[in-house]
Amino acid sequence: MLTADIPTRAQLVERAAELAPLLKKNAAQAEKDRRLQDETIEALADAGLFKLRVPKRYGGYEADTRTLVDVAAELGRADGAAAWTTAVYWIPTWMTCLFPDSVQDEVFATPDVRICGTLSPSALAVPAPGGITVNGKWGFVSGARHSHWQEIIAVLQAPDGPPQPVMALVPIGDLHLVDDWDTSGLRGTGSISTVAQDLFVPQERVLPLGAILQGQYASELNAATPIYRTPLLPVASASSVGTALGLARAAKDVFFERLPGRTITYTSYAQQAEAPLTHLQVAEATLKVDQAEFHAHRLTSLVDGKGESGEQWTLEERARARADMGAVCRLAKEAVDLLASASGGSSIYQDVPIQRVVRDIQAVNLHALMNPNTNAELYGRVLCGQEPNTLYI
Numbered sequence: 001m002l003t004a005d006i007p008t009r010a011q012l013v014e015r016a017a018e019l020a021p022l023l024k025k026n027a028a029q030a031e032k033d034r035r036l037q038d039e040t041i042e043a044l045a046d047a048g049l050f051k052l053r054v055p056k057r058y059g060g061y062e063a064d065t066r067t068l069v070d071v072a073a074e075l076g077r078a079d080g081a082a083a084w085t086t087a088v089y090w091i092p093t094w095m096t097c098l099f100p101d102s103v104q105d106e107v108f109a110t111p112d113v114r115i116c117g118t119l120s121p122s123a124l125a126v127p128a129p130g131g132i133t134v135n136g137k138w139g140f141v142s143g144a145r146h147s148h149w150q151e152i153i154a155v156l157q158a159p160d161g162p163p164q165p166v167m168a169l170v171p172i173g174d175l176h177l178v179d180d181w182d183t184s185g186l187r188g189t190g191s192i193s194t195v196a197q198d199l200f201v202p203q204e205r206v207l208p209l210g211a212i213l214q215g216q217y218a219s220e221l222n223a224a225t226p227i228y229r230t231p232l233l234p235v236a237s238a239s240s241v242g243t244a245l246g247l248a249r250a251a252k253d254v255f256f257e258r259l260p261g262r263t264i265t266y267t268s269y270a271q272q273a274e275a276p277l278t279h280l281q282v283a284e285a286t287l288k289v290d291q292a293e294f295h296a297h298r299l300t301s302l303v304d305g306k307g308e309s310g311e312q313w314t315l316e317e318r319a320r321a322r323a324d325m326g327a328v329c330r331l332a333k334e335a336v337d338l339l340a341s342a343s344g345g346s347s348i349y350q351d352v353p354i355q356r357v358v359r360d361i362q363a364v365n366l367h368a369l370m371n372p373n374t375n376a377e378l379y380g381r382v383l384c385g386q387e388p389n390t391l392y393i
Helices: 009-018 020-033 038-046 065-078 080-096 101-107 209-213 232-258 276-309 315-341 354-366 372-383
Strands: 115-117 123-128 131-141 149-156 164-171 176-178 192-202 206-208
Touching (some): 020 354, 065 080, 080 149, 164 192, 164 209
Antiparallel strands (some): 164 206
């Protein structure tokens, strides 16, 4: 069993902050390359940021979700793509910890292992001797090119029962990588598609997704650990929102860096900072960032508190977790849009970072799981006594 000195939350946030110069330097090139540079990945690994959800017995940190939010937010202030990719790795890494311990031994044998993944059941599987055979394609697989493994979802078509979704782990080398990521936002995440063709997956690396969504996990060694006994969707929600919060803070940083000396063209204001309109815009944007932080931390308090206590989750709490995630995304985008609109025509140049922040936060808000409207509707349904219209809760 490996042991590791476990850094504190503050130390991990400081490590993320120390990466800011490198991430800012590489951000524009990552957009052109449509993937993070190897240098960026190595720096994130050297900082230990891929270990946050790895069990301590493999040298991991077993960090809580409040730490995930604060670290991702700090990364997001420098580069949304680096923050998003890091956060996406955290979720399948956590999901790997639900598999039998022998599977974890295999996966975590790779130092600083990176596991990409998806929650979309866009592939089909059939039983095979000793496992299943999978065919299909998954899109939006962030960080796939730098991954060692992928967590996949497929619909298993058994001859003696109804189809059921399953979750599985496969080496990334067993998949075909499709270079189809050419987008307006989060370009540096390299969220390409992956394809399985007659791929055999051993049975021990396959779990019923329905059982996972109900909190029925296969790991014995992780069963009593607080961070591994919480439901998948609240965990995924809390793992994701730090990037949105970080992008809102990035917009503030960039705006105030450019404010000194700026005028408002075709007005009598010698300084933009003197204009009441600017005062109203920055005040409203800052309050929205504060509100986004509130929802992010309320979400992590719920997830981490429930994990520590071991209490059962209510349906309303599960729906509120997704609603808080959506609120962070909406408020962060509103803050970014306000600051971008106050940044003037010169801000549309490629060398002014706020234009990238605008595109990245829009991409976050369009993500199917993070979409504010979808999450607010789900929360409202449950508050009104209706059944949720999704299994992803």
